[in-house]
Amino acid sequence: MSFIEIVKPGGLSHIQDRGRTGFEYLGLSRCGPLDFRLFAMAQTLVGNSLDDAAIEMTYQGLDFLSPHDPVIFSVAGVQDIRIGSCIHPARTTLEAGPGQRVSIGRLTGQRAYLAVRGGFDTPRVLGSRSTDFTAGIGGWQGRSLRAGDEIPVKAPPPHRIPAFDMLPDDTPDCDSPLHVVVGPDTGEFPPEAVNTFLKAEYAFTSASNLMGIRLSGPPIKPRD
Known part of the structure; x- marks a missing residue:
């Protein structure tokens, strides 16, 4: 093998x-x-x-x-x-x-x-x-x-590789907006907290893993 x-x-x-x-x-x-x-x-x-x-x-x-x-x-x-x-x-x-x-x-x-x-x-x-x-x-x-x-490494399949010279670099624009889907737990946060999350600037952190992405930025506090 x-x-x-x-x-x-x-x-x-x-x-x-x-x-x-x-x-x-x-x-x-x-x-x-x-x-x-x-x-x-x-x-x-x-x-x-x-x-x-x-x-x-x-x-x-x-x-x-x-x-x-x-x-x-x-x-x-x-x-x-x-x-x-x-x-x-x-x-x-x-x-x-x-x-x-x-x-x-x-x-x-x-x-x-x-x-x-x-x-x-x-x-x-x-x-x-x-x-x-x-x-x-x-x-x-x-x-x-x-x-x-x-x-x-597995044995390759019999079909031929498609004839690609080079695929284009279609890296997304870093300034493109990210869309948010409102989930069932949104009601656990007051409107001002949701507004902060949608409008503030956040960054990915090195604490991210395959379970999820951890962000750094203004904290979002749930309802009391």
Whole structure:
């Protein structure tokens, strides 16, 4: 079986597929990619299904190599990729030969995705390969990737990869508004608190995880 070896794991790198659904009643979150657009872009470039597993990287890229076999891969959400001594653009289909080290450069945002042709062949847990850090299941041994990990790769399907030269960079405008859906607990907050939330400026914090996003900004106080 083919595999890639993690040489340098980056900040927080882990396996994710489309996600694990239907088990919220057990206290298990859906998991899955935090940036589904970039995840789908990387999978599309290598001809994978969105049910296949990819590696999600956080804040920092990783280094890997395929010791014995060539590997076809793509990366979405980074500035550039180095294969050996050659630099290549992201958002295109690339190939590394046996033993060639691949270094994934700076991320353009908080998340980036590495997809390999065929997808990563980690065990399915409750129908998904997604890593759930809270429950310690899925992904690669239920944890983030470490140097020396050997992640198996599935045999590629027989169909050919679509002929993409390079997908366009359609990174959303950072000044675009975010729409809010009013939920059933809105009544727990006074109107002035809701108004503060809708009009004040908030920022994502590093305390965000696969369960949710934690914001910093003016506090929102519930009714007494």
